[in-house]
Amino acid sequence: MTRKRTDQLTWRHWTLTILVLASIAAVMVRLYQVQILNHEDYLEQAAVTRQGAATLPGPRGAILDATGYPLATSVDTWDVYIDRFLWRDREKALASASAFADFMGMNPGELFDMGTDADAGDVLVQRQMDYATGLELQERDLWGIRLIPSAKRIYPEGSLAGPLIGYIGRDGEGLWGVESDFNTTLQGHDGWTTMERDALGRPIAFSHQQTKEPVSGGEVQLTIDRFIQAIVEQTLSEALAQYNARSGSIIVMNPHTGEILAMASSPAVDLTQVDLNNEDLDKLVKTHAVTDLYEPGSVLKTLTTAVAIDLGLVGPESSYEDTGAVEVGGYTIRNWDLMAHGIVSVREYLQQSLNTGAVWLAEMIGADKFYDYLGKFGLGESTHVGLSGEAEGTYRTPADPDWYPVDLATNSYGQGLAVTPLQMLTAVNSIANGGILMRPYIVSKVVTPEDVRTYEPVEVRRVISEEAARTTYDLMHDVVEGQEWGHGAQVPGYEVAGKTGTTLVSIPTGYDIDSTIASFAGFIPYDDPAISVLVKIDQPSGGLNLGGQVAAPVFADLAPQIMAYLRIPPSKPMVAQP
Amino acid sequence: MAAVPGAGRGPLRPRIPGAQSTVGIADRVTDRVAGRATGRVTPGVNGASTGVARPSERARALPSGWGVARRRISNTMIVAVAMLTVATAGIFQVLQTSRVAEVGYQLRALQTERESLDAEIRLLEAQVAESSNLEHLREQAESRLGMVPPVDDLSITVDTPAPEVVPLPRRYVEIPEQETPPEPTWWEEFIGSLPGFQ
Numbered sequence: 001m002t003r004k005r006t007d008q009l010t011w012r013h014w015t016l017t018i019l020v021l022a023s024i025a026a027v028m029v030r031l032y033q034v035q036i037l038n039h040e041d042y043l044e045q046a047a048v049t050r051q052g053a054a055t056l057p058g059p060r061g062a063i064l065d066a067t068g069y070p071l072a073t074s075v076d077t078w079d080v081y082i083d084r085f086l087w088r089d090r091e092k093a094l095a096s097a098s099a100f101a102d103f104m105g106m107n108p109g110e111l112f113d114m115g116t117d118a119d120a121g122d123v124l125v126q127r128q129m130d131y132a133t134g135l136e137l138q139e140r141d142l143w144g145i146r147l148i149p150s151a152k153r154i155y156p157e158g159s160l161a162g163p164l165i166g167y168i169g170r171d172g173e174g175l176w177g178v179e180s181d182f183n184t185t186l187q188g189h190d191g192w193t194t195m196e197r198d199a200l201g202r203p204i205a206f207s208h209q210q211t212k213e214p215v216s217g218g219e220v221q222l223t224i225d226r227f228i229q230a231i232v233e234q235t236l237s238e239a240l241a242q243y244n245a246r247s248g249s250i251i252v253m254n255p256h257t258g259e260i261l262a263m264a265s266s267p268a269v270d271l272t273q274v275d276l277n278n279e280d281l282d283k284l285v286k287t288h289a290v291t292d293l294y295e296p297g298s299v300l301k302t303l304t305t306a307v308a309i310d311l312g313l314v315g316p317e318s319s320y321e322d323t324g325a326v327e328v329g330g331y332t333i334r335n336w337d338l339m340a341h342g343i344v345s346v347r348e349y350l351q352q353s354l355n356t357g358a359v360w361l362a363e364m365i366g367a368d369k370f371y372d373y374l375g376k377f378g379l380g381e382s383t384h385v386g387l388s389g390e391a392e393g394t395y396r397t398p399a400d401p402d403w404y405p406v407d408l409a410t411n412s413y414g415q416g417l418a419v420t421p422l423q424m425l426t427a428v429n430s431i432a433n434g435g436i437l438m439r440p441y442i443v444s445k446v447v448t449p450e451d452v453r454t455y456e457p458v459e460v461r462r463v464i465s466e467e468a469a470r471t472t473y474d475l476m477h478d479v480v481e482g483q484e485w486g487h488g489a490q491v492p493g494y495e496v497a498g499k500t501g502t503t504l505v506s507i508p509t510g511y512d513i514d515s516t517i518a519s520f521a522g523f524i525p526y527d528d529p530a531i532s533v534l535v536k537i538d539q540p541s542g543g544l545n546l547g548g549q550v551a552a553p554v555f556a557d558l559a560p561q562i563m564a565y566l567r568i569p570p571s572k573p574m575v576a577q578p
Numbered sequence: 579m580a581a582v583p584g585a586g587r588g589p590l591r592p593r594i595p596g597a598q599s600t601v602g603i604a605d606r607v608t609d610r611v612a613g614r615a616t617g618r619v620t621p622g623v624n625g626a627s628t629g630v631a632r633p634s635e636r637a638r639a640l641p642s643g644w645g646v647a648r649r650r651i652s653n654t655m656i657v658a659v660a661m662l663t664v665a666t667a668g669i670f671q672v673l674q675t676s677r678v679a680e681v682g683y684q685l686r687a688l689q690t691e692r693e694s695l696d697a698e699i700r701l702l703e704a705q706v707a708e709s710s711n712l713e714h715l716r717e718q719a720e721s722r723l724g725m726v727p728p729v730d731d732l733s734i735t736v737d738t739p740a741p742e743v744v745p746l747p748r749r750y751v752e753i754p755e756q757e758t759p760p761e762p763t764w765w766e767e768f769i770g771s772l773p774g775f776q
Contacts, residue, residue, distance in 0.1 A: 073700070075704045076700060076701070154704055156704065157711050157713075569735055
């Protein structure tokens with residue numbers, strides 16, 4: 001017997017209906033709250049958790065020396081951050097802080113406080129963490145610890161060629177030197193990849209992914225040879241100490257091509273210990289051989305002589321009477337030794353570096369032609385070596401209102417005009433290479449992912465005839481090798497051509513008679529010069545202060561080391577020292 | 579044909595779709611044909627038809643050809659084939675998705691490994707460079723090999739040319755030639771042409 005069912009709704013039905021409706025209403029209210037009211041917040045949170053963009057580092061290219069050795073290169077590192085968003089989960093943050101502190105050797109409490117601070121943004125815990133250590137940390141998979149790829153610039157040769165190579169800031173931009181001048185080439189371009197992540201922020205392998213491949217920076221190969229550069233820097237450093245000099249520069253070039261094989265200045269920045277807050281940093285980072293001007297002194301007599309010979313005004317044996325002084329425009333110009341030498345040939349004038357001889361030649365040449373030739377030698381204009389901050393040099397010409405006839409006289413022996421050491425050596429090189437001005441260059445090759453650019457020697461112009469160049473070059477040989485009492489630049493076993501220079505340091509009121517700049521420009525070996533060298537020692541104060549006393553011996557010390565490295569054998573028998 | 583349980587106890591109710599799922603469609607068709615042929619259908623309780631013919635009232639023989647057609651393409655067969663097709667397509671899709679996931683995972687792992695190896699190469703190159711810097715060479719020459727700076731230079735000219743300088747690391751000055759990938763085999767091309775395997 002069954003009880004008859006009624007079709008009427010009972011209280012149970014109503015209760016059930018109300019409960020169901022209430023549940024649905026609650027769900028809808030929550031949905032409204034989540035989907036509409038707080039839509040943006042949740043969207044952002046979901047994106048942060050689920051969507052991730054990882055940087056694919058495009059490493060900065062290396063700067064190489066002429067042999068392919070990296071003078072500056074980059075290695076991969078990590079920047080380690082705490083993700084404050086994930087560390088809002090305090091329980092997990094605490095566990096993570098403990099493990100992280102253990103790994104880093106830090107205080108867990110401090111790490112926890114740092115990572116749970118109310119401030120927004122991730123916390124940088126360590127910059128440039130060693131790559132292997134970073135991988136180890138990554139494997140530990142700690143909650144809220146992010147490792148962002150970064151890079152560290154290293155200098156395998158330490159401070160070698162510091163001002164020339166340059167430095168990069170934290171933003172990866174070159175600050176000076178080749179790092180700055182070739183920043184666009186060297187700089188890599190980071191790629192990125194976007195992917196979905198799991199709750200721990202790890203990339204999901206088969207999620208939708210977009211990737212932009214990173215582009216590695218190009219390599220810049222210099223003409224600088226690290227072995228020669230090291231010899232030059234070592235020799236310069238010793239010379240400054242020996243002669244108690246304030247500063248100095250040495251350039252070594254190939255006179256036939258214009259390649260700069262070494263270029264050193266001292267004092268210079270140490271790339272391994274750069275203090276960006278150092279007030280004198282701007283002085284230490286300059287490539288002084290390119291940026292600083294000086295009066296070349298008697299080295300310029302080689303140019304005056306070359307011009308006179310090129311114009312056919314004199315030959316090596318042409319002579320004049322040296323009375324020890326010459327009057328020009330109301331000024332008396334004397335020889336450096338304040339002596340009269342009587343009848344003097346061009347060869348002897350250059351050997352003895354007589355100012356009166358240079359004035360004699362300049363007056364024969366005439367102002368217009370003289371300055372025209374100076375321009376042809378590249379003085380007063382950029383060498384276009386490709387380094388920033390290059391000074392152009394300056395001299396007055398008859399077209400300038402403040403030019404006086406005495407300027408021609410003083411300019412003829414290298415005073416009253418300003419050049420850079422690089423300009424001077426480039427100009428003198430044209431005497432050794434047959435009369436052609438070669439553009440100096442310091443970058444031989446740029447290798448980018450797209451192409452390889454090779455820099456070849458550039459002939460700027462012919463300045464003097466080959467014969468005039470050869471004659472002047474022979475005279476320079478006689479300066480070093482043709483003197484009875486010897487010369488400070490002589491190198492045992494080799495023949496050298498060169499010329500010394502000594503000039504007073506110019507100050508706002510004129511010249512400081514107690515301070516000199518001693519210099520020497522020379523070529524070795526004489527027969528077929530493999531290198532040209534300019535040595536410039538500023539303000540030696542150890543009793544010796546002339547070019548022949550200070551700079552020439554530096555050349556004599558430097559040159560045989562470079563000859564040995566270049567495997568250029570001596571041309572004459574060497575006598576063993578007893 | 580099965581009747582709806584309890585259908586005879588109450589007022590006439592519609593059949594519940596799916597309640598006869600254990601009975602093949604072809605059988606139902608046969609029964610209906612048989613019912614129509616006899617004109618007698620077994621009544622249920624309250625006169626509702628059960629749809630089942632009595633055993634004693636078997637249907638007449640079908641016209642020739644009907645039975646043959648039923649054996650050739652039975653509806654059961656069609657359904658089975660359709661289900662098999664759907665199942666195969668489903669399995670294929672699952673396999674395909676699984677393969678894509680697997681390849682994606684491998685790809686990601688390989689990319690990570692490549693990045694790691696690239697970084698390691700750069701580190702090793704830097705180490706090679708640092709190990710061959712001039713200061714280190716001098717130190718090794720003096721401490722390990724007992725060498726000293728030369729006092730007297732002696733130059734001897736020989737006919738043998740000096741060895742070439744080997745740049746370190748070599749990659750900086752020599753651009754490696756790109757290796758051309760091998761031509762894909764026919765089956766790789768076939769697999770690659772399938773959707774989801776590109």
